[in-house]
Amino acid sequence: MKCDQYQNVFTKEFMMGPNSMRLLDEMLEKYPINRKLRVLDLGCGKGLTSLYLAKEFDARVYGVDLWCTATENYEQMKRWNIADQVVPIHADAHDLPFADNYFDAIVSIDSFHYFATEDSFLETRILPLVKQGGYVYIAMPGLREEMHGKENPLVMEWVEGEESEYELFHSIEWWKYHFNPSGQYEIVQAFELETGEQAWKDWFASGHAFAKRDGEYFEKGIDRYINIIGFLIKKL
Numbered sequence: 001m002k003c004d005q006y007q008n009v010f011t012k013e014f015m016m017g018p019n020s021m022r023l024l025d026e027m028l029e030k031y032p033i034n035r036k037l038r039v040l041d042l043g044c045g046k047g048l049t050s051l052y053l054a055k056e057f058d059a060r061v062y063g064v065d066l067w068c069t070a071t072e073n074y075e076q077m078k079r080w081n082i083a084d085q086v087v088p089i090h091a092d093a094h095d096l097p098f099a100d101n102y103f104d105a106i107v108s109i110d111s112f113h114y115f116a117t118e119d120s121f122l123e124t125r126i127l128p129l130v131k132q133g134g135y136v137y138i139a140m141p142g143l144r145e146e147m148h149g150k151e152n153p154l155v156m157e158w159v160e161g162e163e164s165e166y167e168l169f170h171s172i173e174w175w176k177y178h179f180n181p182s183g184q185y186e187i188v189q190a191f192e193l194e195t196g197e198q199a200w201k202d203w204f205a206s207g208h209a210f211a212k213r214d215g216e217y218f219e220k221g222i223d224r225y226i227n228i229i230g231f232l233i234k235k236l
């Protein structure tokens with residue numbers, strides 16, 4: 001895959017979960033974007049996906065994140081020589097500081113589930129920012145099958161008993177129903193990512209303390225329930 005040339009950044013310094021660059025690579029391989037587009041990287045973390053968009057697609061990227069500061073990310077963008085292409089912004093996805101119809105595309109990799117499970121989030125907060133005919137690329141950890149309020153002991157143990165964390169994970173069917181496409185947009189594709197397993201393995205190999213723990217749960221068989229799901233959404 002194209003992302004394999006970026007192995008040197010698949011480390012605990014930059015990774016915050018399953019390899020976001022690999023997941024985005026798969027999505028863009030399947031559904032490419034043009035070069036030089038204006039792209040919102042929503043929940044960009046430490047900038048792995050922004051780096052990929054800037055280098056591989058010559059995109060002008062707005063990298064928005066809540067837990068990582070704009071200054072930290074700016075310093076890193078300078079080290080990667082992409083500070084002229086990536087604008088780091090510290091903001092909450094609930095209150096994004098952009099004009100309507102500003103972006104050609106929005107990507108949100110391993111972050112959407114943290115802020116978008118509330119009703120109508122996609123329609124009211126995200127879609128207004130994309131131009132008509134533009135696309136939203138979402139990839140995130142999900143469930144192979146919805147649990148319908150039932151408690152899965154292994155998943156619950158993995159999230160250390162935190163109900164709010166447990167409720168972040170849903171199946172493709174749940175998200176489809178949740179998105180409830182109107183005439184405003186369509187779900188072009190909803191699928192399980194083929195690179196999900198490798199993206200988790202990249203994370204386990206990163207040396208991050210959280211990755212070590214996640215790896216232990218995958219050895220206990222949590223991957224029977226958890227996968228990586230993707231949505232490609234088009235604004236009509």
Ligand SMILES: C[S@@+](CC[C@H](N)C(=O)[O-])C[C@H]1O[C@@H](n2cnc3c(N)ncnc32)[C@H](O)[C@@H]1O
Pocket residue numbers: 014015016017018019020042043044045046047048064065066067068091092093094109110111112114115
């Ligand atoms: C698991 S990390 C993944 C980061 C990055 N996408 C990656 O995969 O390397 C989840 C990210 O979602 C971001 N996030 C969570 N809630 C958010 C919110 N309300 N608004 C913006 N970003 C948010 C966090 O700041 C965090 O960086």
